[in-house]
Amino acid sequence: MPSFDVVSELNLMEVDNAFNQARKELAQRFDFKGTHTDLERDKDLNVVIQAGSDGRAEAALSVLMEKLAKRGVPLEGLDPQQVEPAAGGHVRQLVKLKQGLKQEDAKKIVALVKASGLKVQAAIQGAAVRISGKKKDDLQAAIQAIRGASLGVPLQFQNFRD
Structure with a gap:
């Protein structure tokens, strides 16, 4: 996945x-x-x-x-x-x-992904949020939704696995 x-x-x-x-x-x-x-x-x-x-x-x-x-x-x-x-x-x-994702920022990202209605799952893993889904298109839509939210912290999207 x-x-x-x-x-x-x-x-x-x-x-x-x-x-x-x-x-x-x-x-x-x-x-x-x-x-x-x-x-x-x-x-x-x-x-x-x-x-x-x-x-x-x-x-x-x-x-x-x-x-x-x-x-x-x-x-x-x-x-x-x-x-x-x-x-x-x-x-x-x-x-x-500011280094690392704080717990409340991670919760905001998870809530944003869930509210977007995309078929992806978000899970907090330490100082990162892992987002997984069945389709690459859904993951790309999740990236766009997170970028558009402007949460006030610098975000990077890493470790993409197919």
Whole structure:
């Protein structure tokens, strides 16, 4: 029986490349000179923006998002947190990277597939949703239905088996 998996993963190599490009641009741009604006990665691979003001942190976030978009990383995979004050009159903003399909998102996908009326079955398997059916056409229709739903998380369709 044909099947495929719906997963939510970010290409960490592309995220790393975009992060490095954004750091270089922040170091070289004239409007960021002397503002102590920098990007860092923490132990959970999230991005921490440190800046002298809220405006600089927002501008640094837009540079990072621009570089991620150019590298093909879906921006739905970012979760920017609130700007918070840091030591020395600076501000800090944490940008979390969404990895993996959460349980409630997986349940939404299963409910969407069931509500579509297609002859496919959806089952949650850890951090993925396995969708199986008798016909490839039904599976392709399920992919289109899931893509059209815009659930707010980056989705990839992998592991297609015939």
